[in-house]
Amino acid sequence: MAIAITILTGTMTGTAELVAEEVRDRLRAAGAAVEIVPMDGQGVEVFARRGVFLICTSTYGQGDVPDNAQALFAALEAEKPALAHVEYGVIALGDRTYAATFCFGGKRFDQLLSSLGARRVGEIMLHDASAGTIPEEVAVEWAESWLDMLREARDEAA
Ligand SMILES: Cc1cc2nc3c(=O)[nH]c(=O)nc-3n(C[C@H](O)[C@H](O)[C@H](O)COP(=O)(O)O)c2cc1C
Numbered sequence: 579m580a581i582a583i584t585i586l587t588g589t590m591t592g593t594a595e596l597v598a599e600e601v602r603d604r605l606r607a608a609g610a611a612v613e614i615v616p617m618d619g620q621g622v623e624v625f626a627r628r629g630v631f632l633i634c635t636s637t638y639g640q641g642d643v644p645d646n647a648q649a650l651f652a653a654l655e656a657e658k659p660a661l662a663h664v665e666y667g668v669i670a671l672g673d674r675t676y677a678a679t680f681c682f683g684g685k686r687f688d689q690l691l692s693s694l695g696a697r698r699v700g701e702i703m704l705h706d707a708s709a710g711t712i713p714e715e716v717a718v719e720w721a722e723s724w725l726d727m728l729r730e731a732r733d734e735a736a
Contacts, residue, residue, distance in 0.1 A: 699727055
């Protein structure tokens with residue numbers, strides 16, 4: 579059966595959304611069943627969805643998650659759902675100009691989800707907006723090897 583992947587997007591100016599769309603298209607072409615769910619208005623129940631999660635978020639303020647991700651982040655902190663069934667990956671967008679808080683949006687989601695028992699698959703993808711690389715290009719390449727990792731883990735489990 580195709581691996582089901584939910585991409586949860588947190589964005590202020592749309593970059594993470596664009597990245598998510600390109601990643602979705604590539605993962606679908608590789609045979610995964612992928613859906614983008616903007617974090618707006620989502621609660622902890624979103625993690626009851628079948629399959630694997632991909633957090634795709636930028637960073638704002640002083641290392642904060644974007645406005646549309648604030649409510650979900652706060653709900654996870656307050657309600658502390660048990661997420662031992664959850665596997666996830668992280669695409670973190672940021673800018674090294676903000677040296678002290680580089681990619682903290684994605685890093686903070688990673689820490690929170692792992693503190694709730696969820697298991698990250700692969701390294702966090704960090705994108706630096708001042709590096710001159712195109713975020714969707716970097717992300718699509720990262721996502722292909724992430725999907726390989728997910729598939730290998732399933733082959734080993736089978
Ligand atoms: C006001 C402002 C604050 C930002 N703060 C941070 C930050 O603290 N750390 C970081 O790594 N990037 C920071 N960034 C960079 C953004 O996260 C980065 O440009 C990202 O690609 C934007 O993605 P988005 O369009 O999906 O929101 C900031 C950008 C702006 C405009």
